[in-house]
Amino acid sequence: MKIRQHVALxxxxxxLIAACGDDDDSETGTADEGGGGGASGETVxxxxxxxxxxxxxxxxxxxxxxxxxxxxxxxxxxxxGTSEPEFLGPATCEDPTGQIDTMTNAGTQGVDxxxxxxxxxxxxxxxxxxxxxxxxSVVSWDSPIPSGEGESLFVAQVDFDETGVVMAxxxxxIMGEDGGELAILSASPDAANQNAWIDAFETxxxxxxxxxxxxxxxxxxxxxxxxSYNQALxxxxxxxxxxxxxxxxxxxxxxxxxxxTDEGLCDTVKVSGLGLPDEMREYTxxxxxxxxxxxxxxxxxxxxxxxxxxxxxxxxxxxxGQAFVAGRMGExxxxxxxxxxxxxxxxxxPFTVYxxxxxxxx
Amino acid sequence: MPEAxxxxxxxxxxxxxxxxTVVYNATQSPVYLDVDNFVNLFxxxxxxxxxxxxxxxxxxxxxxxxxxxxxxxxxxxxxASLHEGGAVPFAVAIVIALAAATGAGLLQGFIVAKTGLxxxxxTLAGLIAxxxxxxxxxxxxxxxxxxxxxxxxxxxxxxxxxPFAVILFFVGLVVGGIVLHRSTFGRVVYVIGxxxxxxxxxxxxxxxxxxxxFGLSGFVAGxxxxxxxxxxxxxxxxxxxxxxxxxxxxxxLGGVSIFGGSGSLLGVALSIFVVxxxxxxxxxxxxxxxxxxxxxxxxxxxxxxxQNLVDRALALSQHLQDKRGTx
Numbered sequence: 001m002k003i004r005q006h007v008a009l010x011x012x013x014x015x016l017i018a019a020c021g022d023d024d025d026s027e028t029g030t031a032d033e034g035g036g037g038g039a040s041g042e043t044v045x046x047x048x049x050x051x052x053x054x055x056x057x058x059x060x061x062x063x064x065x066x067x068x069x070x071x072x073x074x075x076x077x078x079x080x081g082t083s084e085p086e087f088l089g090p091a092t093c094e095d096p097t098g099q100i101d102t103m104t105n106a107g108t109q110g111v112d113x114x115x116x117x118x119x120x121x122x123x124x125x126x127x128x129x130x131x132x133x134x135x136x137s138v139v140s141w142d143s144p145i146p147s148g149e150g151e152s153l154f155v156a157q158v159d160f161d162e163t164g165v166v167m168a169x170x171x172x173x174i175m176g177e178d179g180g181e182l183a184i185l186s187a188s189p190d191a192a193n194q195n196a197w198i199d200a201f202e203t204x205x206x207x208x209x210x211x212x213x214x215x216x217x218x219x220x221x222x223x224x225x226x227x228s229y230n231q232a233l234x235x236x237x238x239x240x241x242x243x244x245x246x247x248x249x250x251x252x253x254x255x256x257x258x259x260x261t262d263e264g265l266c267d268t269v270k271v272s273g274l275g276l277p278d279e280m281r282e283y284t285x286x287x288x289x290x291x292x293x294x295x296x297x298x299x300x301x302x303x304x305x306x307x308x309x310x311x312x313x314x315x316x317x318x319x320x321g322q323a324f325v326a327g328r329m330g331e332x333x334x335x336x337x338x339x340x341x342x343x344x345x346x347x348x349x350p351f352t353v354y355x356x357x358x359x360x361x362x
Numbered sequence: 363m364p365e366a367x368x369x370x371x372x373x374x375x376x377x378x379x380x381x382x383t384v385v386y387n388a389t390q391s392p393v394y395l396d397v398d399n400f401v402n403l404f405x406x407x408x409x410x411x412x413x414x415x416x417x418x419x420x421x422x423x424x425x426x427x428x429x430x431x432x433x434x435x436x437x438x439x440x441x442a443s444l445h446e447g448g449a450v451p452f453a454v455a456i457v458i459a460l461a462a463a464t465g466a467g468l469l470q471g472f473i474v475a476k477t478g479l480x481x482x483x484x485t486l487a488g489l490i491a492x493x494x495x496x497x498x499x500x501x502x503x504x505x506x507x508x509x510x511x512x513x514x515x516x517x518x519x520x521x522x523x524x525p526f527a528v529i530l531f532f533v534g535l536v537v538g539g540i541v542l543h544r545s546t547f548g549r550v551v552y553v554i555g556x557x558x559x560x561x562x563x564x565x566x567x568x569x570x571x572x573x574x575x576f577g578l579s580g581f582v583a584g585x586x587x588x589x590x591x592x593x594x595x596x597x598x599x600x601x602x603x604x605x606x607x608x609x610x611x612x613x614x615l616g617g618v619s620i621f622g623g624s625g626s627l628l629g630v631a632l633s634i635f636v637v638x639x640x641x642x643x644x645x646x647x648x649x650x651x652x653x654x655x656x657x658x659x660x661x662x663x664x665x666x667x668x669q670n671l672v673d674r675a676l677a678l679s680q681h682l683q684d685k686r687g688t689x
Binding site: 086089091094097101102104105108110122123126129130 | 391393396398399402406502503504506516517593594595596598600603642645646648650651652655
């Protein structure tokens with residue numbers, strides 16, 4: 001029957017389309033042993049040698065800072081002469097299950113390491129467990145695994161408690177000594193870093209020098225520009241005396257600044273938080289977002305890749321007190337993470353606070 | 363009987379596609395054929411495929427239920443907020459959550475059966491309303507801290523390498539297959555889907571069957587929502603958002619006619635295997651999730667075209683036979 005053959009052909013084409021894009025076989029893990037400094041006290045310089053197959057897993061794709069982190073990781077991979085890390089992530093930050101899928105598949109694929117900015121909170125645990133069971137090294141960066149379980153260590157961009165103080169300082173600077181009402185616009189309620197920063201910010205605000213500041217609300221824009229924009233406008237509606245929106249997310253702060261600018265509200269409501277200079281320049285110059293802070297995401301991706309490579313090749317063993325040199329970034333020391341019940345971290349730093357004075361140099 | 367022939371042809375096609383997918387994936391990734399990978403492949407989408415079983419009944423019956431993903435979130439949100447409130451033991455909270463989801467299904471079924479409004483409209487309203495209810499219950503927080511036994515129910519293997527939800531899916535598939543294809547009730551579901559007027563005149567209580575099916579759909583969505591909460595370990599109001607499209611895609615790709623009255627659960631099972639294997643293969647090949655979705659979409663379009671071709675081929679051969687018969 002001729003037509004039936006056509007049908008079969010059509011379906012076969014469908015399968016072919018489905019299977020395309022599957023050209024580079026991920027090399028299964030080779031590197032295991034290798035020169036090791038161990039925690040013997042001396043500083044380990046991470047050196048190239050073995051290959052490493054890895055996945056860089058951001059909260060979601062399409063966000064500038066994560067692209068920058070990928071840039072840094074690729075740079076490090078070039079220096080260390082390894083295969084390029086696969087940059088894979090969910091299409092939107094709204095749905096954390098994509099991260100669980102990628103993490104679980106990583107275990108099946110047998111890659112050497114996954115570097116994750118966790119957007120799934122505790123939900124990521126099942127994926128991490130099956131990856132670790134399969135011998136994958138899991139390193140978190142930007143946003144950690146809350147329990148610390150399964151994760152080798154966390155590459156913290158800055159000290160999370162310090163983040164709270166930096167935000168409190170910016171708030172009092174912008175609002176003045178007489179303070180006023182302030183609201184937080186966060187990313188997603190499952191983002192461990194966001195929650196830690198909000199906690200640290202609330203703790204910092206307890207200090208008498210910030211007594212005049214009143215935190216009236218916390219809302220979530222899920223790192224989606226539209227949603228964050230609407231949430232920012234919603235804050236203004238529900239809190240007529242609002243003076244400042246503090247958004248510890250680059251998507252949120254840019255959306256809030258745009259919303260205030262579009263609605264002509266910048267004279268009464270200012271915006272601050274953690275932002276990308278490129279996305280914030282016009283708002284800082286206009287005075288709508290007079291101050292914000294950030295660190296380099298390129299450096300964060302670079303450092304994360306070096307540390308992960310050190311762990312996978314056995315040059316580092318993720319123990320407290322171990323010091324090492326990571327390429328152009330210099331020396332770091334592994335320490336226990338005081339912001340979580342268990343887990344190790346290294347702190348990259350530093351914070352840069354951007355104002356109209358220095359934004360041109362960024 | 364051309365309807366049965368059409369279904370058989372479709373099942374054969376899907377089986378061929380499945381074999382091709384499996385063979386291709388196996389040659390592309392050395393780990394694809396691992397038992398653990400096959401379990402993962404089901405486990406990572408298990409809530410959707412469980413709901414697809416009930417959706418098959420609804421669509422064969424000539425209706426559609428767009429509210430399933432919202433009802434999943436609604437059930438999970440009821441569970442989470444009861445757990446948070448702490449007034450009832452967790453097991454009781456699960457029962458209440460399942461009852462709430464069943465109630466959601468029955469309510470929509472009642473409106474469809476009694477007013478004759480199209481289920482497309484009624485369940486579209488349900489999609490919005492029950493998602494809204496979930497948002498009211500847990501707001502934009504993430505509610506978790508479930509008991510250990512519940513989390514382990516969502517994650518741990520209980521029979522060989524199989525977690526609870528995966529076992530439940532296969533049991534549901536067998537039971538669903540028997541009910542749909544071997545029982546009087548299943549026969550009635552087809553008859554109504556084929557022609558509700560004829561069914562009514564033959565003395566079938568059409569309204570009651572529809573009510574039962576929507577209640578079933580709500581209940582199964584509730585089970586899936588609770589299982590999703592167990593697997594994730596915490597609940598947000600936006601969980602399972604957009605799942606209804608994936609679920610309906612699997613059913614239609616399985617050869618079930620959107621107009622009701624035809625298709626088989628075997629076809630749907632095959633289509634589920636095809637979709638999951640393609641997704642898994644693409645995932646192992648590090649293809650982005652959005653591209654995977656595009657591929658599945660393309661497959662659905664091709665399947666609709668292919669179904670059309672099969673229909674025309676069958677009509678043609680019928681026509682030729684008739685001609686031969688008359689001359």
